[in-house]
Amino acid sequence: MTHPGKLVTITADITIAGGGLAGVCAAIAAARQGRTVSLIQNRPVLGGNSSSEIRVWTRGSTGGGNLFSEEMGILGELKLANQYKNPEGNPILWDEILLDAVYQEHAISLFLNTLVVDVAHQDGHIQSLTALEINSERRFQFRSPVYVDATGDGFIAASAGLSYVIGKECNGTYGEEHAPEQFDPTTQGCTILMTFIKRDRPVAFVPPSYAYPIEYIEKLLNNGGRMVSEKSNGCDFWWVEFGGQKDTINEIASITLELKRLTLGIYNYIKNSSKFDADTLELNWTGSLPGKRESRRFVTEYVLTETDILQNRTFNDVAFHGGWYLDFHPSEGIYSKADFCTQIPVDLYGIPLRCLFSSQRDNLLVCGRILGASHAAFASTRIMDTCALSGQAAGTAASVLVSDQLKTPDLLDKSVYARIQALLVEGDMLLPGYHQETISENIHVEASSVIDGLPGKECGALSCHRDCFLAIPTELAAVSSLFLDAKQEALLQVSYRYAALPSRNSKQGEWFHGMLELKQGRTSVDLARFSRKEDAYLLLVLHASHGVSIPLVNKDLVGVLCGLRDSATYHHPLLSIRSFVSYGPENLINGHSRPYNRAHIWLSGKEEQPTIRLNLEKSRSITAISLFFDCGLSEEMVSSRVADVDPHHNIQLRSGVSPNLVRDFDVYVRIGDEDVLVRRIRDNYQRHVMVRFECCDTASLLIRFLRTHGSEHTGVYAIRIH
CATH class of the missing domain: 3.50.50.60 (FAD/NAD(P)-binding domain)
Structure with missing residues (x-):
C-alpha cells in the first residue's frame, strides 16, 4: 500500500x-x-x-x-x-x-x-x-x-x-562602460521558438482566438532587424522576446501567454497575410515553455x-x-x-x-x-x-x-x-592564463613520420573585397610565406596583433600596422616579418582591397585558418612552409592538449598506419593512457538545428564527425622484447579518449593509428600515461 x-x-x-x-x-x-x-x-x-x-x-x-x-x-x-x-x-x-x-x-x-x-x-x-x-x-x-x-x-x-x-x-558599481548611469531593474527577456515544415500539399491554419491578429504583428516587424519570411525557422525567431520589463520568475505565466500570442500571431502572419509563399507551410512544433535568458x-x-x-x-x-x-x-x-x-x-x-x-x-x-x-x-x-x-x-x-x-x-x-x-x-578543459606544467617524467617520443608538405591542392581563392584574416602560430609564421594574387600592382594595408588564441573580429589588444607591396599576379609574402613575438598566435588582417585575393587549398593544416573577418566560413590558405618542425611528436608531452599560443599537435605524414612510441626512463606500472585528438576546434558544434539557417546567425554548421578525428587505433605495451596488444579501439568519435587495460609493468608503449574519419594525416595533441 x-x-x-x-x-x-x-x-x-x-x-x-x-x-x-x-x-x-x-x-x-x-x-x-x-x-x-x-x-x-x-x-x-x-x-x-x-x-x-x-x-x-x-x-x-x-x-x-x-x-x-x-x-x-x-x-x-x-x-x-x-x-x-x-x-x-x-x-x-x-x-x-x-x-x-x-x-x-x-x-x-x-x-x-x-x-x-x-x-x-x-x-x-x-x-x-x-x-x-x-x-x-x-x-x-x-x-x-x-x-x-x-x-x-x-x-x-x-x-x-x-x-x-x-x-x-549602474556604471559606478564596477566602472563599466556599457552599464547604465543609474540602476535599471529590467533584464533580458524570454523567447518561445517554433519550427515549420514544407508539405507537398496546401496546409490551412486557423489561428487560436488568443493569437495576435495580422495587423498587430505587422506593426512589430521590420524594426531593428526583426524580419520574417517563409524560410524563417527555429532559432531564427530568437528575437521574439518578451518579459525583460517584468519579473521573469514570478510573472512567467503571463510572459508565457504573451509569447504564445506573439509566436502564433507571427505564424498566422506568414501563413495568411498573402505576403509569403507559405501555402504548403505547416507548423510542426511550438514551445510551451519560454527560453529564459x-x-x-x-x-x-x-x-x-x-x-x-x-x-x-x-x-x-x-x-x-x-x-x-x-x-x-x-x-x-x-x-x-x-x-x-x-x-x-x-x-x-x-x-x-x-x-x-x-x-x-x-x-x-x-x-x-x-x-x-x-x-x-x-x-x-x-x-x-x-x-x-x-x-x-x-x-x-x-x-x-x-x-x-x-x-x-x-x-x-x-x-x-x-x-x-x-x-x-x-578533463579537457581550457583554462586561459593557466600555466600548464610539462610532463615531469623523462619520456622520449618517437614518431614514424611527421607532416612534410602543405596538405591539399590549390582550389580557388578568397576575395579580399572585405577585410580578410590569416591566423597562424608565430613559430610557424617564422618559416612560412603567404601567397597573394593581385590583378594589378597594389599597396595593401595590413594590421596585426598577437594573442594566445586569435579572434577574427575582436578589436581588443595591441595592434600594429603596415603595408604590403603587391605586384601584378602572384606575390609571396614572407610572414617572418610579422613573427616578432614568440609563443603567440598571429592574426594578420588584410584590409579590403578589390582585385586582391588569397589562393586556397582544399585540405586544412591544423592550427592555420583564413577567412573574412565578418564571416564564420573559414578557408585554408596556400602557404609555402620551409619547415614543419613545429608539428613534431614532442608536442604530445608538452602539457598542452589543444592550440594555445602554438598549434601543439603532432601531425603524421601520409602513411597508412603511423605510429607513436613512448619510451619511459624506467619501467613502471601503467593502467591506462589518455589521448587528445583533433576534432576541428574552429567549427561550431550546435546541439540542434534546422536545415536552412538564416545568414544573420553567422554560423557554419558541421554535419557529422570531423574527418580529422582518429577512428581506429591499437595500443601495445612492451613486455620483454615484444610489443603486446592490450587494447583495440574501433569506431571512435571522441576527441578525449581514455584507454584502460590490465596493469602492466613496462617502459615502452606503442600506439598504431589505423584510420581517421577521412583525413590523410593523423593528428594527436597529447598522450598522457596513467
Missing part, C-alpha cells in the same frame, strides 16, 4: 539541483571523481534551454569569432556524441544523448519531474532540500555535505540567503565584470573560459524600436572559480547563468556553452570539497584550487 506524501530521505555526496547543461556537466564531473550524486530536474527531460521542450541551440566562444576555442570537456563529449549519433541535429535525440550520458554514470541518481520546494539551512550551511515528484505523490528530502545550484533562477541559493541582483548595475545573478566571492572581459584579465584560480560576444538585448524585446541586439566581439577570456561560490555559505556552489557576473559581463557568460563549462568546474570543485571534507571558503586556498585546476585540465 502506498502512502500519499510519504517523505523519502535521499543521501549522496553531492546534491545538484537543475538538469540543464550546467547541472548535467556538474553531475558527470562529480561522478567521475568517485562521488555519489543526486541530480534533481523539475522537467521530464534534461538540457534546459537546449532541450526539445525549448530548442535553443548551444553556442559559445567559437560562435563569438574566437578561433580554435570550441568548448570541450564533458560538454565536448556530449557535442561529439551528438555529431556522430544525431548529425541532423534532431532536438529530441539531443535529449537522449544527455539522458544516456547521465545513465552511463552509475554514481548519479537522477530525479526527473522533481521540483525543489524548500531549503533547510542554518548559519550559512544548507542542511537539506525538500522536493516533490510532480507526476507522483512522492516527496523527497535530499541530504548531502555539498550542494550545487544549477536551477537557472537560483532558487536554492536565494532560499539559503545568498545575496543576488536582478537588473543592471535572465533572472537572478548571485554576489559570489568574485563578481566578473565587463572590464575583466575587455581587458582580458587573468585569474590565478581560473576554472573555465568564455568568448561569446557582449550580447545586449533591449529589455522591451519585440516591442522595442531599437536593434534586436548589440554584439561586441571579445577575445577568449578566463573566469575564476570564485564566481561559483561565496564564503558566506560553507557548502554551496552555483553555476550556469546565475554565476557571479555583473549584468554587462553576464551578456557574454549567459551563453549555454559557457554555462556548461561552469557546471564542470562546479562539479569538480564540489567533489574535492567532499573528498577532503572541506568547506567552500577553502576554495580560496591555492593548494585546493590548484588541485581542481589539474583535474579540469585532465
Whole structure:
C-alpha cells in the first residue's frame, strides 16, 4: 500500500539541483571523481534551454569569432556524441544523448519531474532540500555535505540567503562602460521558438482566438532587424522576446501567454497575410515553455565584470573560459524600436572559480547563468556553452570539497584550487592564463613520420573585397610565406596583433600596422616579418582591397585558418612552409592538449598506419593512457538545428564527425622484447579518449593509428600515461 506524501530521505555526496547543461556537466564531473550524486530536474527531460521542450541551440566562444576555442570537456563529449549519433541535429535525440550520458554514470541518481520546494539551512550551511515528484505523490528530502545550484533562477541559493541582483548595475558599481548611469531593474527577456515544415500539399491554419491578429504583428516587424519570411525557422525567431520589463520568475505565466500570442500571431502572419509563399507551410512544433535568458545573478566571492572581459584579465584560480560576444538585448524585446541586439566581439577570456561560490555559505556552489557576473559581463557568460563549462568546474570543485571534507571558503586556498585546476585540465578543459606544467617524467617520443608538405591542392581563392584574416602560430609564421594574387600592382594595408588564441573580429589588444607591396599576379609574402613575438598566435588582417585575393587549398593544416573577418566560413590558405618542425611528436608531452599560443599537435605524414612510441626512463606500472585528438576546434558544434539557417546567425554548421578525428587505433605495451596488444579501439568519435587495460609493468608503449574519419594525416595533441 502506498502512502500519499510519504517523505523519502535521499543521501549522496553531492546534491545538484537543475538538469540543464550546467547541472548535467556538474553531475558527470562529480561522478567521475568517485562521488555519489543526486541530480534533481523539475522537467521530464534534461538540457534546459537546449532541450526539445525549448530548442535553443548551444553556442559559445567559437560562435563569438574566437578561433580554435570550441568548448570541450564533458560538454565536448556530449557535442561529439551528438555529431556522430544525431548529425541532423534532431532536438529530441539531443535529449537522449544527455539522458544516456547521465545513465552511463552509475554514481548519479537522477530525479526527473522533481521540483525543489524548500531549503533547510542554518548559519550559512544548507542542511537539506525538500522536493516533490510532480507526476507522483512522492516527496523527497535530499541530504548531502555539498550542494550545487544549477536551477537557472537560483532558487536554492536565494532560499539559503545568498545575496543576488536582478537588473543592471549602474556604471559606478564596477566602472563599466556599457552599464547604465543609474540602476535599471529590467533584464533580458524570454523567447518561445517554433519550427515549420514544407508539405507537398496546401496546409490551412486557423489561428487560436488568443493569437495576435495580422495587423498587430505587422506593426512589430521590420524594426531593428526583426524580419520574417517563409524560410524563417527555429532559432531564427530568437528575437521574439518578451518579459525583460517584468519579473521573469514570478510573472512567467503571463510572459508565457504573451509569447504564445506573439509566436502564433507571427505564424498566422506568414501563413495568411498573402505576403509569403507559405501555402504548403505547416507548423510542426511550438514551445510551451519560454527560453529564459535572465533572472537572478548571485554576489559570489568574485563578481566578473565587463572590464575583466575587455581587458582580458587573468585569474590565478581560473576554472573555465568564455568568448561569446557582449550580447545586449533591449529589455522591451519585440516591442522595442531599437536593434534586436548589440554584439561586441571579445577575445577568449578566463573566469575564476570564485564566481561559483561565496564564503558566506560553507557548502554551496552555483553555476550556469546565475554565476557571479555583473549584468554587462553576464551578456557574454549567459551563453549555454559557457554555462556548461561552469557546471564542470562546479562539479569538480564540489567533489574535492567532499573528498577532503572541506568547506567552500577553502576554495580560496591555492593548494585546493590548484588541485581542481589539474583535474579540469585532465578533463579537457581550457583554462586561459593557466600555466600548464610539462610532463615531469623523462619520456622520449618517437614518431614514424611527421607532416612534410602543405596538405591539399590549390582550389580557388578568397576575395579580399572585405577585410580578410590569416591566423597562424608565430613559430610557424617564422618559416612560412603567404601567397597573394593581385590583378594589378597594389599597396595593401595590413594590421596585426598577437594573442594566445586569435579572434577574427575582436578589436581588443595591441595592434600594429603596415603595408604590403603587391605586384601584378602572384606575390609571396614572407610572414617572418610579422613573427616578432614568440609563443603567440598571429592574426594578420588584410584590409579590403578589390582585385586582391588569397589562393586556397582544399585540405586544412591544423592550427592555420583564413577567412573574412565578418564571416564564420573559414578557408585554408596556400602557404609555402620551409619547415614543419613545429608539428613534431614532442608536442604530445608538452602539457598542452589543444592550440594555445602554438598549434601543439603532432601531425603524421601520409602513411597508412603511423605510429607513436613512448619510451619511459624506467619501467613502471601503467593502467591506462589518455589521448587528445583533433576534432576541428574552429567549427561550431550546435546541439540542434534546422536545415536552412538564416545568414544573420553567422554560423557554419558541421554535419557529422570531423574527418580529422582518429577512428581506429591499437595500443601495445612492451613486455620483454615484444610489443603486446592490450587494447583495440574501433569506431571512435571522441576527441578525449581514455584507454584502460590490465596493469602492466613496462617502459615502452606503442600506439598504431589505423584510420581517421577521412583525413590523410593523423593528428594527436597529447598522450598522457596513467
